[in-house]
Amino acid sequence: MRRPTSSCAEAIVPYVPRVRVTSYTRKLVVSGLLLAMACVLGLVESALGSPVPGVRLGLANIAVVVALYVCGPAAALAVSVLRVVIVGLATGTFAGPVMVLALSGAVCAWAAMSAVRLCGDRFSIMGLSATGAVAHVIAQFVAAAFLTGSVGVLRLATPAALVSLSLGLATGFVARHLLSQLDDTRSIGR
Amino acid sequence: MxxxxxxxxxxxxxxxxxxxxxxxxxxxxGHAESVTVVGPQGSTTVPLEEPRRLVVKGLRGDVVVVLDGHGVRVAESDCPDQVCVRTGLIASPGATIVCIPNGVSVTVGGDDHEAADVIVR
Missing domain, CATH: 1.20.5 (Single alpha-helices involved in coiled-coils or other helix-helix interfaces)
Incomplete structure (x- = not known):
């Protein structure tokens, strides 16, 4: 049978990575590796600075998306939250107000992406990643509004959310590539 | 996709x-008449029209708020990302500048509950 190669086929059924880690030990190892990757990407990202106030490139989210597909939602939450804690310790924002923003963003992004993932294979990796990015930004601004006690902060949210939407699609594309490579090499499965 | x-x-x-x-x-x-500056050590409200310079003690260091008669901006801040400085000048009611690392926010209009919501003629 000929493999569907055109993007027309993808318009109906998206590419879904088949690689899964189910054994406890493998899950532990793979999520640990993904956490390490997320921390490195998070540190690189914090050195780069942000293009728009309130927005980061979201590189660390690549690892979270991969964890969500390969190891499941629980491991993805662990990767996401521990990444925020470790990067916070390394950059000196630990236990400060910036950390509260990062944590609320990370948890909301995880919740939104898990919800999209639970919808089955209707949505592609890029759609899932973009949802996470927008949820992250909006949660951050809501947390900032609570911290400062003024709703006016949310006025700055639209440009940030629009930029993060496109960045989310881009990081989703990278995650898709990574997952398809893992799929082909069968190096971490089972 | x-x-x-x-x-x-x-x-x-x-x-x-x-x-x-x-x-x-x-x-x-309300109207853009006052500016409310909220910091970790309390808040203060000043009229927007009068040019002045406020130095607010933040969580990490000082935040310099400048009123130039037309609007308000943050001139200097001890924070790594400088989001508050890059927000620039604000003047419309409800507009806000925040510096999350310092826990400081600057709002035009403030909690001006005395102003009318609607005027019917």
Whole structure:
């Protein structure tokens, strides 16, 4: 049978990575590796600075998306939250107000992406990643509004959310590539 | 990208575009007459018209708030990302500058509950 190669086929059924880690030990190892990757990407990202106030490139989210597909939602939450804690310790924002923003963003992004993932294979990796990015930004601004006690902060949210939407699609594309490579090499499965 | 993805992206775009107008509608009450500066050590409200320079003690260091008669801006701040400085000059009621690392916010109009919501002629 000929493999569907055109993007027309993808318009109906998206590419879904088949690689899964189910054994406890493998899950532990793979999520640990993904956490390490997320921390490195998070540190690189914090050195780069942000293009728009309130927005980061979201590189660390690549690892979270991969964890969500390969190891499941629980491991993805662990990767996401521990990444925020470790990067916070390394950059000196630990236990400060910036950390509260990062944590609320990370948890909301995880919740939104898990919800999209639970919808089955209707949505592609890029759609899932973009949802996470927008949820992250909006949660951050809501947390900032609570911290400062003024709703006016949310006025700055639209440009940030629009930029993060496109960045989310881009990081989703990278995650898709990574997952398809893992799929082909069968190096971490089972 | 699937058909569902397109729907998802359109929904996300809609949500993103709605946030600012909704926040403006909720926060813009009263006239742009005063400026409220909230810091970790309390808050202060000053008239917008008078040019002056306020030094606010933040969580990490000093935040310099400058009123130049037309609006208000943060001139200097001891924070790594300088988001507050890059926000620039604000003047419309409800507009806000925040410096999250310092826990300082600057709002035009402030909690001006004495102003009328609507005027009917």
């Amino acid at each position: 699937t058909r569902f993805d397109v729907i998802l992206v359109v929904v996300l775009l809609g949500v993103s575009l709605c946030v600012t107008p909704v926040a403006s509608a909720v926060s813009s009450r």
